[in-house]
Each structure stands twice: as structure tokens, then as C-alpha cells.
Amino acid sequence: MTETESDRAGPPRVVGEAEADSLVRGICFKTGPPRLLGVELEWLVHDLGDPARPVAPPLLAAAADRLRALPLRSLITVEPGGQLEFSSRPARSLTACVEEVSADLARARPALRDLGLTLAGYGQDPWHPPRRVLATPRYDAMEAHYDRWSTAGRTIMCRTASVQVSLDAGFEEPGPLGYGRRWRLAHLLGAVLVAAFANSPLHLGRPTGWRSTRQAAYTRVDPGRALAPPEGPDPRAAWAAYALDAPVMCLRSGRRPWVPPAGLDLRRWARTGRPRPATADDVAYHLTTLFPPVRPRGHLELRMIDAQPGEDGWLVPLAVTAALFDDPVAAETAYRAVKALADTAGQAPPPDNPLWRNAARHGLADPELHAAAVACFAAAREALPRLGARRRVLDAVDTFTERYVDRRRCPADDLLDHVTGKENRT
Numbered sequence: 087m088t089e090t091e092s093d094r095a096g097p098p099r100v101v102g103e104a105e106a107d108s109l110v111r112g113i114c115f116k117t118g119p120p121r122l123l124g125v126e127l128e129w130l131v132h133d134l135g136d137p138a139r140p141v142a143p144p145l146l147a148a149a150a151d152r153l154r155a156l157p158l159r160s161l162i163t164v165e166p167g168g169q170l171e172f173s174s175r176p177a178r179s180l181t182a183c184v185e186e187v188s189a190d191l192a193r194a195r196p197a198l199r200d201l202g203l204t205l206a207g208y209g210q211d212p213w214h215p216p217r218r219v220l221a222t223p224r225y226d227a228m229e230a231h232y233d234r235w236s237t238a239g240r241t242i243m244c245r246t247a248s249v250q251v252s253l254d255a256g257f258e259e260p261g262p263l264g265y266g267r268r269w270r271l272a273h274l275l276g277a278v279l280v281a282a283f284a285n286s287p288l289h290l291g292r293p294t295g296w297r298s299t300r301q302a303a304y305t306r307v308d309p310g311r312a313l314a315p316p317e318g319p320d321p322r323a324a325w326a327a328y329a330l331d332a333p334v335m336c337l338r339s340g341r342r343p344w345v346p347p348a349g350l351d352l353r354r355w356a357r358t359g360r361p362r363p364a365t366a367d368d369v370a371y372h373l374t375t376l377f378p379p380v381r382p383r384g385h386l387e388l389r390m391i392d393a394q395p396g397e398d399g400w401l402v403p404l405a406v407t408a409a410l411f412d413d414p415v416a417a418e419t420a421y422r423a424v425k426a427l428a429d430t431a432g433q434a435p436p437p438d439n440p441l442w443r444n445a446a447r448h449g450l451a452d453p454e455l456h457a458a459a460v461a462c463f464a465a466a467r468e469a470l471p472r473l474g475a476r477r478r479v480l481d482a483v484d485t486f487t488e489r490y491v492d493r494r495r496c497p498a499d500d501l502l503d504h505v506t507g508k509e510n511r512t
Contacts, residue, residue, distance in 0.1 A: 098365035098366070098367055098368075099365055099366045099367075100359075100363040100364065100365055101356055101364055101365060101366050101368075101369060102356055102357065102359075103330070103353055103356045103357040105356070105366075106330060106352060106353070106356040106364065106369050107326050107330060109366060109369045109370070110325065110326040110329045110330065110369065110373065111322045111323075111325075111326050113370065113373065113383070113384060114321075114322060114325045114326070114329075114382040114383070114384070115255045115265050115269075115321065115322055115325075115382050115384070116254075116255055116384040116385070117255050117256060117257055117258040117265050118254065118255075118257065118258075119254075119257065119263075120253065120254040120256055120257075120263055120411070120412050121178060121254060122176040122177065122178060122252075122253075122254055122385070123176070123177050123178075123179070123180060123183050123251075123252065123253060123254075123404075123408055123412070124173070124174045124175070124176050124177060124183065124251075124252035124385075125173075125174050125183060125187060125249065125250065125251055125252065125400070125404050126171055126172070126173045126174070126248075126249075126250040126252070126387075127171065127172045127187065127191075127249060127250075127393070127400050128165065128169050128170070128171045128246075128247035128248050128249075128250070128393055129169060129170050129171070129172070129205040129206060129207065129247055129393065130169055130205075130206040130207075130208055130211050130245075130247050130393070131146055131149055131168055131169065131170055131198070131203055131204070131205065131206065132203065132204055132205075132206040133202065133203065133204075134198075134199060134202045134203055134204045135202065137204075137206060137213065138213040138214075138291070140214055140217070141168065141203065143168065143219040145201060145202075145203070146164075146168035146219055147219075148201060149170070149198055149201055149203055150162065150164045150170065152197045152198070152200075152201065153170065153194050153197060153198075156190075156193050156194065156197060157193070158172075158190040158193060158194065159174075159175055159186050159189075159190060160172040160173055160174050160175070160186070160187060160190045161173040164220060165220075165243070165244075165247075166218045166219070166220045166225045166228075166229075166243040166244050167211075167216065167217060167218060167219060167243060167244025167245055168219045168220075168244075169244075169246075169247050170205065172187060172190060172191065172194075174186060174187050176252075179473070179474055180404070180405060180408050180409075180470075180473050180474065180475055180479070181474050181475065181476055181479075183404070184401060184404070184405075184476075184478075184479060187400075191205075191397070195397075206247075207247070207285070207393045207394045207395045207396065207399050207400070208247065208285055208286060208392070208393055208395070208501075209246060209247060209248065209284070209285045209286030209298055209299070209300040209301075209392025209393050209498075210241070210245050210246050210247075210286035210288070210289070210299050210300040210303075210392075211245040211246075212286075212288035212289075212291060212501065213288075213290065213291050214245065214290075215245075215290065216237075216240040216241050216243070216244040216245050217244055218240070218243065218244050219244075223336070223338070223342050223343065223344040224336055224344065225243065226342065226343050226344065226345075227335060227336040227337070227343060227344040227345050227346075228243060228335055228336070228375070229243065230343070230345050231308065231333070231335045231345070232307055232308070234308075234348075235306065235307050235308050236306045236307065238303040238304075238306035238307050239307045239308075241303050242300070242303050242304065242307065242377075246286070246300045246303070247392075247393035248300070248389060248390075248391055248392060248393055249283070249391040249392070249393055249394060249400050249403045249404065250387055250388060250389050250391070251387075251388045251391065251403065251404055251407045251408065252383075252385050252386065252387050252388070253268070253385060253386050253388070253407070253408065253411045253412065254385050254386075255268065255269075255382065255384065255385055255386055256268040262414045262417040262418045262421065263412075263414055263417060265321065266319075266321060267417075267421065268386060268411060268417075269321045269380070269382075269386070270317070270421075271410075271411070271417070271420065271421050271424065272380040272386055272388060272411075273314055273317070273379070273380060273436050274424035274425065274427050274428060274431065274441075275410060275420055275424050275462065276379050276380060276388065276390045276436060276437075276442070277424075277427060277431070277436065277441045277442045277444075277445040277455065278424060278427075278445070278455055278458050278459050278462055279388070279390055279391050279403065279406075279407065280298055280301050280390050280391070280392075280437070280442060280445040280446055281297070281444075281445035281446075281448070281449045281450050281452060281455040281456075281459065281496060282403075282449075282450060282459050282463075282490065282491060282496055283391045283392050283394060283402075283403050283496065283497065284296075284297035284298035284301070284392055284445070284446065284449040284496040284497065284498045285297075285298070285392040285393065285394060285395065285496065285497040285498050285501070286298050286299045286300040286301075286392050286498065287299060287498040287499075287501050287502050288501060288502075288505065291505065292505070293502055293505065293506075295447065296446050296447050297446060297447065297448060297449035297496055297498040297499070298392055298445070298446040298449070298498065299446075300392055301390060301392070301437055301442070301445070301446040302437075302443075302446045302447070304377070304379070304437050304438075305437055305438040305443070308333060309438070310328075310331065310332045310333050310351075311332045311333070311335070311375065311376045311377055311378070312377050312378060312437075313378060313435040313436065313437070313438055314378045314379055314380065314435040314436045314437075315327070315328035315378070315435065316328075316435060317433075317435075321382070325382055328376075328378075329352060329372065329373060329376060330351065330352045330353040330356070331351050331352070331353055332351060332352060332372070332375075332376055333346075333349070333350065333351050334346040334350045334351060334352055334355060334372060335372075335375040336371065336372075336375060337350075337361070337362075338368070338371065339362075346361075347361060352364070352369065352372050355368075356369075377389065378436075379436050379437055379442075388407060390436075390437070391403045391407075392497075392498075394497060395497055395500070398478070398482050399497070401478070401479055401482045401483075402482050402483055402486045405466070405470060405475060405479045405482070405483055406462070406463060406466040406483060408473065409465070409466035409467075409469040409470050409473060409475075410462055410465065410466050410469075412473065413469035413472055413473060415465070415468075415469060416465040416466055416468065416469035419461065419462075419465035420461075420462050420465055420466075423457075423458045423461035423462055423465075424458050424462070426454075426458075427441055427454065427455075427458060430444070430454060441455075449495070449496035449498055449499065450490065450491065450494045450495060450496050451494055451495075456491075456494050459491050460491060460492075463483070463487050463491050466483065467480070467483055467484070467487070470483065
């Protein structure tokens with residue numbers, strides 16, 4: 087709901103701590119048969135002739151305007167550094183999601199080429215330093231908040247891109263498609279997805295020592311909004327406690343800046359009503375400022391996958407993830423494969439635990455993650471025909487498996503070979 091719509095609906099509804107807790111629980115997990123699928127594709131925008139040449143902010147704005155004028159079904163938004171995001175509509179099948187987003191990208195790419203620009207699939211920009219091109223109250227407050235911790239927040243805001251897969255939360259009841267099992271699966275399988283699709287090994291053209299520098303950056307920002315909530319028997323309760331205890335990033339008002347008082351969390355705000363009473367809209371907005379690797383928004387939003395190279399690279403994480411969550415046989419196989427990873431993960435929350443750090447640093451060169459990836463990709467490939475996947479998707483998964491998974495590699499290794507000259511020696 088926009089602020090204008092909220093004004094039309096009457097005065098804002100003030101909430102206390104108990105009401106805020108109830109709102110979060112009601113928003114986070116909406117259970118039922120898994121039916122819908124969605125994807126958000128973030129892209130860096132590069133110069134078509136020289137990707138290392140910075141793109142001027144006016145040209146980035148022109149690119150966004152050009153795409154918004156097209157008859158696209160995906161929602162187009164602009165990230166703080168000028169990244170473009172294509173957010174699909176909820177689809178009732180993998181095929182429907184793929185076809186709709188593919189059609190939008192097919193319209194968008196020629197429009198960008200006319201401006202001398204291209205969509206670039208990297209988890210983190212390999213060449214450019216962070217540069218914010220959007221000056222909005224939200225991003226001003228976000229930058230101020232992140233700067234209290236490190237410069238990693240500016241990198242996340244302005245230099246990174248991802249493939250975010252959205253899946254229904256699942257059944258209320260236990261089982262392979264139950265929401266509790268899917269929540270746990272997401273946090274263990276997430277490390278495998280980080281490792282398999284890592285694609286951000288460079289900073290200013292040089293290796294960082296991480297296959298997914300993007301994922302590593304999330305371990306260096308506010309842990310109250312970038313780490314997963316503690317594991318527990320009740321995901322709703324754990325998420326509600328996490329959300330209420332998270333620091334408030336943006337205190338919306340008619341004036342700038344939106345920077346809240348230091349140390350203000352949602353629980354304290356709702357309990358005390360200071361610096362102004364908290365409303366139901368404030369609670370919903372606060373949830374949009376939380377960025378753990380798996381975010382419950384009624385559905386589950388998996389945020390840990392780096393943007394992928396090539397025009398069809400995004401198909402593979404979308405297809406594999408959908409198969410491993412929504413096909414009951416594949417979901418059970420995947421859960422058994424990743425359950426063994428829990429010992430390595432330990433008690434620390436993702437992504438700041440040994441398992442996730444190994445995934446971000448080593449990719450599929452890590453033996454434990456490689457073994458899990460082999461099992462999961464095989465289960466997904468077997469399930470995809472049952473989900474109605476077409477030949478284009480099956481071929482993309484087969485090619486990725488042969489090129490990377492079977493060889494203990496990830497897309498980051500191609501970039502590293504390029505900058506070290508290894509690709510010219512093989």
C-alpha cells in the first residue's frame with residue numbers, strides 16, 4: 087500500500103508490541119499447497135562496448151525510462167547503484183514463469199542496446215567501486231545505517247545483483263512440503279546454492295579470495311537484519327522475534343532524513359510509542375528493510391544466489407530451486423543430502439557460519455558441498471520433467487551440470503581463469 091493509498095484509507099492504525107508481533111506472524115508464513123513461483127532478476131548495467139567503462143547516471147536513468155515504456159509484464163525497479171530488477175508476476179508453473187520473464191528480457195535487451203548498454207550477470211560488479219545514483223529518503227537512511235558497521239553495506243546497495251527465487255511457504259502440516267521442513271531446507275540448501283552459483287570473485291578487477299564476494303559482504307553488515315534468525319521449533323515465533331528485535335533502518339516522515347535514533351528497534355518503538363507512535367504500515371515497511379538469506383513474505387524469498395552470466399544463466403537456479411522445493415520426491419532427496427551439512431554449519435546463523443563461509447569462499451571446490459550439489463542437481467534434473475519443464479530449461483540445467491557441478495567448479499572460476507590468464511593456457 088502506498089502512502090497516498092494509506093491516507094485515503096483513513097488515519098494510520100497505531101500498534102503496540104503485541105499487535106506488532108501478531109502482524110509479523112500473520113505476514114510471514116501463509117501456508118497451503120505450493121502452487122506459485124516467482125523470480126526477481128537483478129542485473130548490473132554495463133557499457134556495451136567496454137564493460138569496465140562507468141555508465142553515466144543520466145544514461146542509467148534513460149535506460150530505466152526506456153524499459154518502463156515497454157509492454158513488460160515484469161515489474162521494473164531501479165536499485166541504488168542503477169542495477170535493474172525484473173520482478174516476475176506469481177506464476178502457476180515453472181514454464182509460465184520462464185516464458186513470461188524470457189519474453190520481457192527479449193524486449194528489454196534490444197532497447198538497451200540502442201542506448202549502448204547491456205544487462206550484465208555478475209553477483210558483484212567486477213570493475214567499479216560503489217556509486218549510488220538514487221537519492222531517496224529510504225536509500226539515504228539505508229546508507230547511514232550501514233555506514234555504522236562497515237563499507238560493505240554500500241557495496242551491497244550499489245554493486246551487487248542476484249537471482250531471487252520465491253516459493254510458497256508450504257503446508258501447515260509436517261512433511262516434505264510442510265513449511266517447517268521447507269524453512270529448514272532453505273537454510274541448508276542455501277549454502278549449496280551459494281557454492282554452485284557463486285559468481286562474484288573480483289573487486290576492482292582483482293581476486294578477493296572469495297567465489298561469492300557478494301555473499302561474504304552480508305557477514306560484515308548489521309547482523310540484526312542480514313543474518314538468519316536463530317533456528318527453533320516454531321519458524322513463525324523465531325521470525326517475529328527477529329523482526330521485532332531488528333534495528334529500525336528508516337523512520338518515515340514528511341521530512342528528510344528518515345534516519346531513526348540510534349539503538350531503536352521495532353520492539354522498543356512499538357512498546358514506547360517514541361519518537362512517534364508506530365503504525366501497522368510502519369511494521370510492514372520495517373519488514374522490507376530486513377535482508378537475511380531467506381526472507382518470509384508470506385512466501386519464501388531465497389536471496390542467496392548470485393546473478394548468473396549469459397542470457398539464459400538465470401534459468402538454472404530458478405529451475406533447480408523450484409524442483410528441489412516443489413517436487414515431493416526431489417524435496418525429500420535434497421533434504422537428506424543437505425541434512426548432513428548441519429554439523430558443519432554449527433549453531434551460528436547463515437551466512438556467518440562455517441558452512442556458508444566455505445560455500446562463499448570455495449564454491450564447489452569444497453568436497454562436502456560438492457557431494458551435496460551432485461545429489462541435489464541429479465534430483466532436480468529427474469524432477470523437472472514432472473514439473474513440465476521444457477527442453478530449453480532441461481538443456482540449460484544439463485549444460486550447467488556438465489560445465490560446473492561435475493567439474494567441482496562454479497561461474498566464479500571462469501572469471502578467475504580470465505583474470506589470471508589460465509583460460510589461455512588450457
